[in-house]
Amino acid sequence: MVSDPNVYFAKTLEKGLTVLGLFDKDHSRRTLSEISRLxxxxxxxxxxxxxxxxxxxxxxxxxxxxxLRLGPKALLFGHTIVQGYELLHMVKPLIDExxxxxxxxxxxTLVDGQTLLALYRREASSTLFFRQPLASEDLHARATGKAVLSRMDQSDLETFLAKAPFKKITPNTIDQASVLLRQIEEDRNRGYSINNEEYLQGLICIGAPLMNFQTGKVAGAISFDLPTTEYTxxxxxxxxxxxxxxxxxxxSELVTMNES
Amino acid sequence: MVSDPNVYFAKTLEKGLTVLGLFDKDHSRRTLSEISRLxxxxxxxxxxxxxxxxxxxxxxxxxxxxxLRLGPKALLFGHTIVQGYELLHMVKPLIDExxxxxxxxxxxTLVDGQTLLALYRREASSTLFFRQPLASEDLHARATGKAVLSRMDQSDLETFLAKAPFKKITPNTIDQASVLLRQIEEDRNRGYSINNEEYLQGLICIGAPLMNFQTGKVAGAISFDLPTTEYTxxxxxxxxxxxxxxxxxxxSELVTMNES
DNA sequence: CCCACTGTTACTATAATAGTAACTATGTTA
DNA sequence: TAACATAGTTACTATTATAGTAACAGTGGG
Incomplete structure (x- = not known):
C-alpha cells in the first residue's frame, strides 16, 4: 500500500480501494478478518x-x-471504469479489424512500471483456452514482455534484470539473463519478438512493442497467439x-496521440 | 449519493468512489471543477x-x-473487480456454449432495484453493432426488461409503472402502461418476452427471466438478439x-445456488 | 491588459477515524 | 455440556483527518 503523509491525500479512500481490490477472480469471497489481515x-x-x-x-x-463478496454495484462500477478508459476504445477497432x-x-498490454497490464484481447474461437492474467510481471516469458524489454531504457531494464533468474513457467522459459539479453537485442533489430512455448506449452506468439513516438518510450505491446498444432x-x-x-x-500512433 | 449518519460509515470512501465513478465511456476526461460540481x-x-x-x-x-482521466491502475482495478464477480464465471460457460x-x-443482465445491469454478453460476429448499455432503466423497451417485469412482484412493478408513459426510443417502443401490462401478462404465461424493434430498429430479441428459485424472486434476464434481415x-x-x-x-439454478 | 476561470495552497474548527477493549455469536474440542 | 477459540459487532475517546473559507497562482479568451 503506497502512502503519503500529504495533507492532500485521503487515506480512507486509499484503504477502501485496497479493500475492494482484494476481491478478484481467485478470491471472490472473503471474511472480515481476512481483509483486515491482508x-x-x-x-x-x-x-x-x-x-x-x-x-x-x-x-x-x-x-x-x-x-463478503462483490455486489452488483461493483460489477457496474468495474465495467464503467474499464469502458471509461479512453485508449481502449481507440485500440479496439484496429484489433478487431x-x-x-x-x-x-x-x-x-500496457506497461506500468515493471508490470504488463491487460488492455484488450480478442480471441480466435479456436485458440486453446488459458486464463489470461490481468497483470503480469513475467516479462521474460511472454512475447509482449520481450517486445517491451527490447525498447525499455537502460535503467528500467537493469531494474528488471536485477531479479534474474526468472521464474521458470514451462521447460522453454528463459531463465538466464544472458540469453534473454541476446534475444531482446535481436528483437530490437527486427522489430518483433517471439514466444516459443515459454509461457504455455502448445502456444507460440509473435509480439511487437507499442511506442510513444513523441517521448520515444515504450508504452506496451501487442501479440498474436497461435497453437503449435497449426504453426511453427x-x-x-x-x-x-x-x-x-x-x-x-x-x-502506437494512437498511444502517442492519447498521451499528449 | 447515498448517505448514512452511521459511525461505521466512511464518508471519504463514498466520495472517492463517486469521483472515480464519474469517469465512463462518454466522459473519459474531466476537470477538477467539473468533478467538484457533479x-x-x-x-x-x-x-x-x-x-x-x-x-x-x-x-x-x-x-x-x-x-484528468483514468490511469492504468484503474483499468486493472476495473478488470479485477469484474473478474472477481463470482456469478460471471458461473454464467459464462453456459452462454458461450x-x-x-x-x-x-x-x-x-441482473436486476438491481429498477435497473438492469449488464452481466455478460457474447456477440455473434454478424450482429449489427450498437452500444450496449452497462446499466439501463428502459425495462419497457427491452426483451430482458420485459422478462424481468413479467416476474416482478406487485409493489416493485407499481413503482416502475409510476413513471409511465415510458421513454419512446424507436417508433415501436411501447409507451402505454396498459399495452405493456397486457404484454408482460402474456410473457409470464408463455415464459419468454419479445422485443420487436422497440429498442433499436432492425433488431428483434427474445428474452427470458432469471429466477432465484429459493426466494421466488426475479434476479435478471437473458436475451437472444437477432437482425430483422434474417429473422421475423x-x-x-x-x-x-x-x-x-x-x-x-x-x-437460474446457478443464480439460486450463488445467492444462498 | 484585464477578466474569468481553474487549479493550488494555508489555515483551523469541526467532524471523522483509529485503536482499545469489551461483548456477542458461532462453531469446535475435550 | 462446558470450555475454548475465532469472527464479528459495538462503545468509547484521543487523535488526526477533513471540510470549508479564503487567498493566491496559472492560463486562456476577449
Whole structure:
C-alpha cells in the first residue's frame, strides 16, 4: 500500500480501494478478518470500510455466514471504469479489424512500471483456452514482455534484470539473463519478438512493442497467439511478422496521440 | 449519493468512489471543477480526493491542461473487480456454449432495484453493432426488461409503472402502461418476452427471466438478439423460444445456488 | 491588459477515524 | 455440556483527518 503523509491525500479512500481490490477472480469471497489481515488495517476500521461498501452495494454480505463478496454495484462500477478508459476504445477497432481478417488471437498490454497490464484481447474461437492474467510481471516469458524489454531504457531494464533468474513457467522459459539479453537485442533489430512455448506449452506468439513516438518510450505491446498444432515458429514469422509490426505501429500512433 | 449518519460509515470512501465513478465511456476526461460540481463536493476536498487517486495511479493528470482521466491502475482495478464477480464465471460457460451452437448474440443482465445491469454478453460476429448499455432503466423497451417485469412482484412493478408513459426510443417502443401490462401478462404465461424493434430498429430479441428459485424472486434476464434481415418475430420464436427458456432455467439454478 | 476561470495552497474548527477493549455469536474440542 | 477459540459487532475517546473559507497562482479568451 503506497502512502503519503500529504495533507492532500485521503487515506480512507486509499484503504477502501485496497479493500475492494482484494476481491478478484481467485478470491471472490472473503471474511472480515481476512481483509483486515491482508490490508493491514485494524478490525474496527476494516469493519467501517466493509460496512460502507456493503451499504453502498459494492459488497454484499451473507446474513448467516457473514461472508463478503462483490455486489452488483461493483460489477457496474468495474465495467464503467474499464469502458471509461479512453485508449481502449481507440485500440479496439484496429484489433478487431485485424482479428476479422486473420482470425487470430490478439492481445494488447500496457506497461506500468515493471508490470504488463491487460488492455484488450480478442480471441480466435479456436485458440486453446488459458486464463489470461490481468497483470503480469513475467516479462521474460511472454512475447509482449520481450517486445517491451527490447525498447525499455537502460535503467528500467537493469531494474528488471536485477531479479534474474526468472521464474521458470514451462521447460522453454528463459531463465538466464544472458540469453534473454541476446534475444531482446535481436528483437530490437527486427522489430518483433517471439514466444516459443515459454509461457504455455502448445502456444507460440509473435509480439511487437507499442511506442510513444513523441517521448520515444515504450508504452506496451501487442501479440498474436497461435497453437503449435497449426504453426511453427517459421510459419508464424513469415505469416504474421508484417501484420503484427504494422498493427503495433498503428496503435502506437494512437498511444502517442492519447498521451499528449 | 447515498448517505448514512452511521459511525461505521466512511464518508471519504463514498466520495472517492463517486469521483472515480464519474469517469465512463462518454466522459473519459474531466476537470477538477467539473468533478467538484457533479459530485457536490467542495473544491478543496475534491482536490484532495483527486490528488489521492492520481498518486495511487487510478487517475492520471495532464501536466499542462490538468485534465484528468483514468490511469492504468484503474483499468486493472476495473478488470479485477469484474473478474472477481463470482456469478460471471458461473454464467459464462453456459452462454458461450449456446453461443457456439447457435451463433447468436446473447445478453445477460441482473436486476438491481429498477435497473438492469449488464452481466455478460457474447456477440455473434454478424450482429449489427450498437452500444450496449452497462446499466439501463428502459425495462419497457427491452426483451430482458420485459422478462424481468413479467416476474416482478406487485409493489416493485407499481413503482416502475409510476413513471409511465415510458421513454419512446424507436417508433415501436411501447409507451402505454396498459399495452405493456397486457404484454408482460402474456410473457409470464408463455415464459419468454419479445422485443420487436422497440429498442433499436432492425433488431428483434427474445428474452427470458432469471429466477432465484429459493426466494421466488426475479434476479435478471437473458436475451437472444437477432437482425430483422434474417429473422421475423415468428421465426425467432419458433427457432429460439425453447433455447432461451432452457438457458434461462440453467442460469437460474446457478443464480439460486450463488445467492444462498 | 484585464477578466474569468481553474487549479493550488494555508489555515483551523469541526467532524471523522483509529485503536482499545469489551461483548456477542458461532462453531469446535475435550 | 462446558470450555475454548475465532469472527464479528459495538462503545468509547484521543487523535488526526477533513471540510470549508479564503487567498493566491496559472492560463486562456476577449
Amino acid at each position: 490490508a493491514g488495517i485494524n478490525k474496527t476500521s476494516t469493519y467501517r470500510l466493509v460496512n460502507t461498501l456493503v451499504l453502498l452495494g459494492y459488497l454484499s454480505k451473507n446474513a448467516r455466514s457473514k461472508a 485485424v482479428h476479422r481478417l486473420c482470425n487470430v488471437t490478439i492481445d494488447s 515458429i517459421e510459419s508464424l514469422i513469415s505469416t504474421y511478422a508484417g501484420q503484427v509490426t504494422k498493427l503495433a505501429n498503428d496503435i | 459530485a457536490g463536493i467542495n473544491k478543496t476536498s475534491t482536490y484532495r480526493l483527486v490528488n489521492t487517486l492520481v498518486l495511487l495511479g487510478y487517475l492520471s493528470k495532464n501536466a499542462r491542461s490538468k485534465a 449456446v453461443h457456439r451452437l447457435c451463433n447468436v448474440t446473447i445478453d445477460s 418475430i415468428e421465426s425467432l420464436i419458433s427457432t429460439y423460444a425453447g433455447q432461451v427458456t432452457k438457458l434461462a432455467n440453467d442460469i
